[in-house]
Amino acid sequence: MPHNSPDMAAALRTFAEESGELLEAMASHLRALLEGDEDMERLHALFRAAHTIKGAGGMFGLDAVVGFTHLVENLLSQLRDGHQPLTPALLELLMDCRDQMEDLLKEALDDGDAAADPALAARSDSLGARLQAALGNTGGGTGGGETASPATAPPPSAALTPATDEDVELERVEADTWHLSLRFSPGVLREGMDPISFLRYLESVGRIVHIATLVDNLPDAEAMDPLNCYFGFEIELESERDKDAIEAVFDFVRDDCQLRLLPPHSRIADYIALIQGLPEGPDRLGEILVAANALTRQELELGLTHQRQFAGQAQVPLGEILIAEGMTHPPVVEAALDRQAQAKGRPGKDKGGESQFVRVHAEKLDELINLVGELVIAGAASHLLARGRRDRRAQEAALTVNRLVEQVRDVTLKLRMVEIGETFNRFHRVVRELGRDLGKDIALDITGAETELDKSMVEKLGDPLMHLVRNAIDHGLEPPEQRLAAGKPERGRVRLNAYHDSGGIVIEIGDDGRGLDRERILARARERGLIGEDETPSDPELYALIFEPGFSTAQTVTNVSGRGVGMDVVKKTIAALRGTVEIDTVLGAGTTIRLRLPLTLAIIEGFLVRVENVPFVLPLESVRECIALSATSAADRRQYVNLRGEVLPYLRLRELFALGGTPPRRENIVVVRHQGNRVGVVVDQLQGELQTVIKPLGRLFRGMRGLSGSSILGSGEVALILDVATLAEIATSRDHNRGGPAAQLQQGASACSTQ
Amino acid sequence: MSHPADTDQPDAEDRLRVALTGDVDIYAAETLKAQLLDQLLRTRVLELDLAEVSLIDTAGMQILVLLKRTAEREGRELRLSQHSATAAEAIQFLGLGPFFGDPLPIQPQWT
Known part of the structure; x- marks a missing residue:
């Protein structure tokens, strides 16, 4: 695979971002399920996420990711279809598998080869074996052919070619696919668009069950222009997304393609109307739809017969026939009207929230913000000049410009604002793994996840937050027996909170652990000569010492923390961001570390x-x-x-x-x-x-x-x-x-x- | 860009074997159409070796479909062989396996 071309690199970057988002989504669904949420939709979403990662990974030839994810997907498929019950043990396994997927992806994207790291591969194997064992639990069912060892597991062809027999087999039972009928204009290739790539992209909104490529329109050799597009496509798509989201896949070629979309469980009549409306003719298309399992043969016969009866009568528009017959669902009519409205320029308020985002390269935003910065300065200059002249109209004009510049600045800065929740959510894994390593049962509470701050800040906050959370878990929280002895619940709590406060953002990292021991810090500070023997520092002054390099009161150094490095890094990073660190602590009841930061650095x-x-x-x-x-x-x-x-x-x-x-x-x-x-x-x-x-x-x-x-x-x-x-x-x-x-x-x- | 080898002559059984390399895409489409049609019409069986194909896009696939259909019309034969993983995958993805009727290789297994 040509990984070195710029296009490929860009596609890989997009894949990395999207798979990152999908993994985050998987984590949050798994957590919700672990916490007792029994929404089946979450299982569907998990399956879709795994499937998308597998499919996209397959496109990039990330075999280790694809192979492992395939097993995860199998298990999710069984759970989704109710072939086996969802137990906490399975959820834990899925959680571990999700983490492994994350690691595999990271390794594959960084080094281009996830198989290179033997430890990682070993973990894939052991998790793979557990997955196989879990899959075997169904005692037959769909898992029959999949209980092989990882080495002989089904090949990734399932990812590369979604339309395998097995998949079609499943669909026949469910039979709730969208039908897409795609015809491209001849010039689409010249526009630089490749229809196949849009079909690939379609996998981002669902699972392609079947593609039929129509080659009928391809002319004879002499007449065929290699730069024209002649192919048409009939596609069966399994998707939980709405019509807008599916249509959005083809946004780029909106002007160069005809897309007809039938929702799941559409009436036969709609299919017949579709067939009639296409150039290939009813017989040919009817066969294709039957082959694709979109229609059964009986349905096709019935529909065509019905249509012929009406065709003999006066020319009544097809739509009216359908409505008169009560054959179309109101939603279908609405969908059609909706589509017309969209064709006349998309209305502002869109319901499908997912299609409302535009992916913009961060560099472009930085450039824009830089320019707005210059504009602010230039605006200030013209304002000063206008003030110097005794011209009221010039002053008014300058004021108006200034006000607009301010608004532009505010809006521009908001573009870079991202919610901190994504950063917070990464800590679920840290807490889980650390808790397991240290033998502590820990819950992570996250509040204020929707609080926004500048993206550049978020990136720089990752490390300090990691230090603080590790510190809270390792030093803050007591071991279970000490907690019980102190009359606290065995399960420790770590809290991440964020809120806006007077033009800045406050981030709190709290625990309900032992709190800071004033006397011990004081003793240690005196020992190290940081504080004179007769000085009695105030609480903030004293607690600030824990951020001094090499200052640790931990009696044991673990591999998690306690070496006294880390906290000074926190202080330096926060100071570099023009922020401050405060500590609230109550001995025996816990510690909260509060970071105050400006919203933007610009x-x-x-x-x-x-x-x-x-x-x-x-x-x-x-x-x-x-x-x-x-x-x-x-x-x-x-x-x-x-x-x-x-x-x-x-x-x-x-x-x-x-x-x-x-x-x-x-x-x-x-x-x-x-x-x-x-x-x-x-x-x-x-x-x-x-x-x-x-x-x-x-x-x-x-x-x-x-x-x-x-x-x-x-x-x-x-x-x-x-x-x-x-x-x-x-x-x-x-x-x-x-x-x-x-x-x-x-x-x-x-x-x-x-x- | 793909350059079918043009020097080979049909063998004793009137078969011509041509290897396609690199990207079979819109940039190569015009050249490929001219050369491969020419080669198809010089032989009874044109066998395209796809082992070194790194990409097939819509334009490229159209050329293959055109060759297949022209061959049928002219009473000749087009065979696709040695599919690279990408080539096999593209044909399967578009559901064109039965159309070409060539055996597709088993996808490489992950280890």
Whole structure:
């Protein structure tokens, strides 16, 4: 198989994404079934997912995936058809099999060969044997021919050619297939469309039971143009999806094909009407439909006879005959009307939710967001210009443009928003496997799965969440006997929760385990010299120490966690995302770790200030109020003021960044809030709100305390974005030395100016 | 792109064996139509070796169908043989196995 062509690579990527989604869906169905949901639809969905993965995998020649999935599909088929009851043991087996499918796919897609890893292959074999054993339990039935060992299991031809005898055999019993009648326009090949590929794609919405390729229209050799399409197709499709979803498969060739679609259990009359409407003639098509098991011979005879009787009478439109005879189901008529409506331009509200998505490459979205970012800056520039001129109409126009730009920005950012649920759901497997390894019975509760955040954030959150969940399971939750001794239920709970809070997202990882032991952390901190013998740190300060590199209070190092690496990675990653970590813990009752993150990394609502005419941006969400720094307070060099009876520590940006110059007669304090602490930032001028695109800091500035990014203002100036968390830390810590960042900034600035 | 070998002459039993290679697709369709029709008309039995076929698309399949039908009309014979997995699968997928009437290979087993 030519895996190296760009088309193939793109198709493989799509396959990887789609199979990932299908595996997720399988996991959630299996969980629901395990939790006692007895909806048969879930079994159908599981079967369909396995079937689609097998079929698509077969197209790419992923034999190991196909072979294994085939067995899974067999078992699901038996369960679906009620040949054997669904037991918890079988569900566990299916869960393991799903995990194995995931691993096999990953291996196959990464390395192109899932058979390469012997451990993986061994697991396939042992699970395969368990599947075979489970399949054998039916004592005959459809499993008869399938109880062979994995090595001699049915070949993947079932995936490659869905229309095997066995499948047709099954259909004859169920006989509830859609019938699709497809005729392509001659020019379709020239448009770059390959009808066969659409038939393959049809497998994404169902199982193709039978395809009859009509070659009747192919002319003689002399007249045949190799670039014209002459084939027609009559297809029997088993699908649980609705008409829209099936039609959507052919969206790309909508203008180049005629699709006639008959739902399952359509009346004979509809089939006859279909036959009459097609160029091949009733006799030929009738035979094809009989061959495809769409109609029985008796049904065909009956229908054709009936039609002839009416044909002898006056020319009544066929539709009226059918309605007069009461032969068409109302839904069929509706479906036809529906289709007409669609042909006249698809109406906005579509009921089939699944067909409403467009797959867009992430790069294109990034490009769009980048452009919108530039647009925001350009809009700010024109707004500034308009304000400078005393032209009311120019100002109004600029305001309107600005408002629209803001809306475009909001909508664009929303495009990249994805629900966090998918990330959360991955942890079901982690929890299950870890729980089994550690001998702990654990339930995972997920709430707020629909909370959205930027896709780029989601990708970066995977690792920290993994560390935190592993930590909660290994250190947080006690072994069952300790839990019982403490009067807790044996089954431990791990909780993942997400919600939006004041322009950001909060993610909580909680457990109902032993909680953090303040004394032990304190002792360990003193031992390591992180805290002096006589210091008594506050709870947040102390608990923050568990994120220090190499800090572990675990008495035993397991292979899961406890080495003291991991938590510092969490802290670093979250900080890099402009987020913060908080810990809530009650000894004996559990720990909740709370991550606060901005919704996106691309744009910030800022508050523009200046010191010595150097622009700085504070994140608007952290700004509480602005007050004047009275001359008397400014004069006595204290580093705090009295704000409505409370002490407000402050710091001067002029000093922090060694900007020099003399302060103006009247300085201002911007009061910012960080994690419940309020601090003041002393600046020369307040310039108001702005939205701005965050650009990363150059290498010289990176790692400098107090700055989190840079931005280009409408005027073309570069403004530095202040990092409130660090500012608050500097302002509140006693020993804030004035040399640190300032010296760095000077170096940076001089290096900058030489460029 | 597929290049049927054009040098072979029909053997003593008036059979001509031609190997197709690579993609039997729309890009090759015009060439294939001309060459294979020509070859079909020079022999009693044209045997196409599909062992090295990596892809057959709709246009390619139409050429094979055209050859089959022309052969029947002219009282000649078209045989497809040594199907590669892809070729066999494409023929089965479209339900054209009976139309061609050639024995299809058993699909390779997974191990």
